Amino acid sequence: NAGVTQTPKFRVLKTGQSMTLLCAQDMNHEYMYWYRQDPGMGLRLIHYSVGEGTTAKGEVPDGYNVSRLKKQNFLLGLESAAPSQTSVYFCASSYTLWEQFFGPGTRLTVL
Amino acid sequence: AQKVTQAQTEISVVEKEDVTLDCVYETRDTTYYLFWYKQPPSGELVFLIRRNSFDEQNEISGRYSWNFQKSTSSFNFTITASQVVDSAVYFCAVRGSSNTGKLIFGQGTTLQVKP
Numbered sequence: 207n208a209g210v211t212q213t214p215k216f217r218v219l220k221t222g223q224s225m226t227l228l229c230a231q232d233m234n235h236e237y238m239y240w241y242r243q244d245p246g247m248g249l250r251l252i253h254y255s256v257g258e259g260t261t262a263k264g265e266v267p268d269g270y271n272v273s274r275l276k277k278q279n280f281l282l283g284l285e286s287a288a289p290s291q292t293s294v295y296f297c298a299s300s301y302t303l304w305e306q307f308f309g310p311g312t313r314l315t316v317l
Numbered sequence: 318a319q320k321v322t323q324a325q326t327e328i329s330v331v332e333k334e335d336v337t338l339d340c341v342y343e344t345r346d347t348t349y350y351l352f353w354y355k356q357p358p359s360g361e362l363v364f365l366i367r368r369n370s371f372d373e374q375n376e377i378s379g380r381y382s383w384n385f386q387k388s389t390s391s392f393n394f395t396i397t398a399s400q401v402v403d404s405a406v407y408f409c410a411v412r413g414s415s416n417t418g419k420l421i422f423g424q425g426t427t428l429q430v431k432p
Contacts, residue, residue, distance in 0.1 A: 237418045246326070248408060248422035249362075256417060264419065296362065303418040305352065308362035 210309035227282040229297030238280040242293040321423035338394040340409030348414040356406040
C-alpha cells in the first residue's frame with residue numbers, strides 16, 4: 207500500500223495563477239482532509255470530506271475549493287493564488303473517526 | 318469549539334534527559350479524543366497516540382508516556398532518556414464528538430535533543 211500520496215511535492219506559482227493539488231489514498235478510507243501548516247500556527251483544517259461526493263468547510267476555507275468525485279481522491283484547488291497561500295499543505299485520510307494518516311506534504315510558494 | 322494550547326514553543330535538552338511536553342485543551346463536548354503526532358525533520362506527520370475522554374489511564378510505550386488529567390484539561394507527553402532521534406516538532410490535537418473527525422491542532426512544540 208502506498209498509503210496517502212500527494213502530487214506535486216513542490217510548486218512555485220505567481221500571484222493570480224491557479225493550480226490543483228491531488229491527494230490519493232489506497233486504504234479505502236471514507237474521511238479525507240486538507241490542512242495547511244504555517245510556522246507557529248500548527249495545522250489548520252481547510253476543507254474535509256466524510257465520503258465520496260461530499261465536501262465541507264474547515265477553519266480556513268477562503269480561497270480554496272475541493273472536490274471528492276472518487277472515494278480515493280481529494281482535490282484541493284486554488285483559483286487565484288495569493289502570497290498568503292504560501293504554505294505546506296497536508297492531506298490526511300481516516301477509515302473511522304480515529305487516527306488520521308497523513309501524506310508527505312506539498313510545499314507551495316506563491317510569488 | 319475546541320482549542321489546544323502548547324505553551325512551549327521550543328525545548329532544548331541534552332541526550333538522556335527526561336522531557337515533558339505540555340498540552341492543554343478546551344472543549345465543550347463531554348466525549349472527545351486527544352492525539353499526539355510527531356513531525357521529524359523529514360516533514361511527515363507520524364501518529365503517536367489517541368486517548369478517549371472516558372479513559373483517564375496513563376499510558377506508557379517504551380520511552381514515551383502520556384499523562385491525561387481531565388481535572389486540569391491536560392494531556393502531557395513525557396520522553397524518558399531522550400535521544401537525538403527524538404528531535405522533532407510534536408503536535409497535540411483534539412477531536413470533539415461530531416461525526417466529521419475534524420482535528421484541532423496546537424501550535425506545536427519543537428524539541429531539540431543535543432548529543
